[in-house]
Amino acid sequence: MSITRRSVIVQGGVIGAGVLASGLPGIKAFAQISPLPWRRSLQGLAWNDPIVATYRDAVRILKAMPASEKFNWVKLSEIHGSPSGFKYCPHGNWYFLPWHRAFTAMYERIVRQVTKNNDFAMPFWDWTANPYLPDIFTMQKTPDHKENPLYVATRTWRPTQPMPNNIVGQGVLNSILASTPYEIFGxxxxxxxxxxxxxxxxxxxxxxxxxxATPHNQVHNNIGGYMPTASSPRDPIFFMHHANIDRIWATWNLRNSNSADPLWTNMPFNENFYNVDGSFWSPKVSDLYIPEELGYTYGFRNYFKVATASAKTLALDNKLSSVIAETTSDAAVAGLTTAFVENSKAATRNAPLSLPVKIPAGALQGIFSQPPLPSGMETMDFGAAREQAASAPRVLAFLRDVEITDPKTTSVRVFLGKHDLKADTPVTDPHYVGSFAVLDHSGDHHGAHGHRPPPSFVLDLTDAIQRVYGGGHADGEDINLQLVPVGAGAGKPGSAKPARLEIAIVSA
Structure with a gap:
């Protein structure tokens, strides 16, 4: 299929169509089609589309290679991890996005090499536009009666069941794209x-x-089979999922810059990846900013064309970066108020956990007096949305060191001020804040200090506080954050025990 202006619109998916059809710099993609291989949405691609057929052929070829070959399907996946645990793959820190961009790009190049199709680009599964498992992964045999190497029998997610709206829906996507700075987004x-x-x-x-924490981890866990494990790249759908995560990062970069901290930009992934000739490819993070420099495109242009931010916006971003990096304290920085509560109890399906936190008098008054903040998706004007967001305080909840049992089958839902909370309380309830899950690293004990700490999560409570408490919250009273685990995929939920809840109220 040739790439035309119409196919850009049709295949661009929810993000691509919205961004390219706006007044953003990416509109130039309509005027000049890139000569680079174009990553397209799986939605609407037939089972025998050349892109799908190339990927299917490549998976078949790599699976048939001798186990000793470095490009053997299983051998390649072990760069990410194996049944004994994760190897080079990072989760739960700021190397997550660039490492997986390089990993997916490596596979993309190998597919081109083994199939001799240099026009191939890894398609993406836009689970916001199509929350069902793509058909090409659910058929055991293709319509020409051949075995389908994209099918994995151990998946537990039903093809007729959509991914839940509260993990992949448009509202979640809007919140992701509105997240700043990079260390909250990525x-x-x-x-x-x-x-x-x-x-x-x-x-x-x-x-x-x-x-x-939400679409990435929970789509992995829901699919089942290899996907909730360190061996997840053994499932060919892995790369469709990660191409979509990568596309979201590229979209975010249209109006937001990545971290400039050299601890991030200068980190090399030494001998983590291969070139197509079998030699090592060892990019550092700053080599991985631009998809086009890696040999593929989503059709965007002019990354990082961030409109000149006001002093207020820059001040807010700097404070948020300091808060999430834990390099500041409320005693040292004006415009920052914090409160916390330690915890030793676990939330279970039958016994949700309540974490009341006393907020200092006057700290939330700026929240109550502001209208709900836009995400920027309404008018596609992210710059204006950021400026408006900087005009009011933001309230962030940090759940530190959360111990989750049965992580492969557990999703944790977060509510605010829901006194009769139950496991079946719907996510449409106005008290609902969001959800999180984690990939299972229980077998991993490596890390900078010889062990891997339990995961931590951040949620923006600003809109929820306006919605739930509004002007009816007495100054100086507690706000009550609540957790309830629910089942994910085909299993029963475990428990979730945060060691500490911190509330940070940040204003420019």
Whole structure:
């Protein structure tokens, strides 16, 4: 299929169509089609589309290679991890996005090499536009009666069941794209990082925002089979999922810059990946900013064309970066108020956990007096949305060191001030804040300090506080954050026990 102006619109998916049809710099993609291979949405691609057929052929070829070959399907997946645990793959810190961009790009290049199709680009599964497992992964045999190497029998997610709206829906996507700065959008640095020692890459230790904690982790866990495990790249749908995560990052970069901290930009992934000739490819993070420089495109142009931000917006972003990196305290910085509560109890399906936190008098008054903040998706004007957001305080909840049992089958829902909370309380309830899950790292004990800390998460409570408490909250009273685990995929939920809840109220 040739790429035309019409196919850009049709195949661009929810994000692509919205961004390219706006007044953003990406509109130039309509005027000039890139000569680079174009990553397209799986939605609407037939089973015998050349892109799908190329990927299917490549998976078949790689699976048939001798086990000793470095490009053997299983051997390649072990770069990510194996049944004994994760190897080079980072989760739960700020290397998550660039590492997986390089990993997916490596596979994309290998597919071109083994199929001799240099026009191939890894398609993406836009689960916001189509929350069902794509048909090409659910048929055991293709319509020409051949075995389908994209089918994995151990998946537990039913083809007729959509991914839940509260993990992949448009509202979740809007919140992701409105998240700033990078360490809230793309997960934060490991706690205490002070060097470029490679052990920081795989040791977790950061705080996960919505992108990693919600659609990334929960789509992995829901699919089942290999996907909730360190061996997840053995399922060919892995790369469709990660191409979509990568596309969201590229979209975010149209109006937002990545972290400039050298602990992130200068980190090398030494001998983590292969070139197509079998030699090692060892990019550092700053080599991985631009998809086009890696040999593929989503049709966007002019990344990082951030409109000149006001002093207020810059001040807010700097404070948010300091808060999430835990490099400041409310005693040292004006415009920052914090409160916390320690915890030793676990939330279960039958016994939700309530975490009341006393907020200092007057700290929330700026929240109550502001209208709900826009995401920027309404008018596609992200710059204006950021300026408006900087005019009011933001309230962030940090759930630190959350111990989750049965993580492969557990999703944790978060509510605010819901006194009769139950496991079946719907996510449409106005008290609902969001949800998170984690990939199972229970077998991993490596990291910067010889162990892997439990995961941490950040949620923006600003809109929920306006919605739930409004002007009816007495000054100086507690706000009550609540957790309830629910089942994910085909299993029963475990428990969730945060060691600490911190509330940060940040204003420019």
């Amino acid at each position: 997960t934060s640095r490991p706690r205490g990082q002070n060097s470029l020692d490679p052990s920081w890459i795989t040791g977790g230790g950061g705080t996960q925002g919505i992108l990693e």
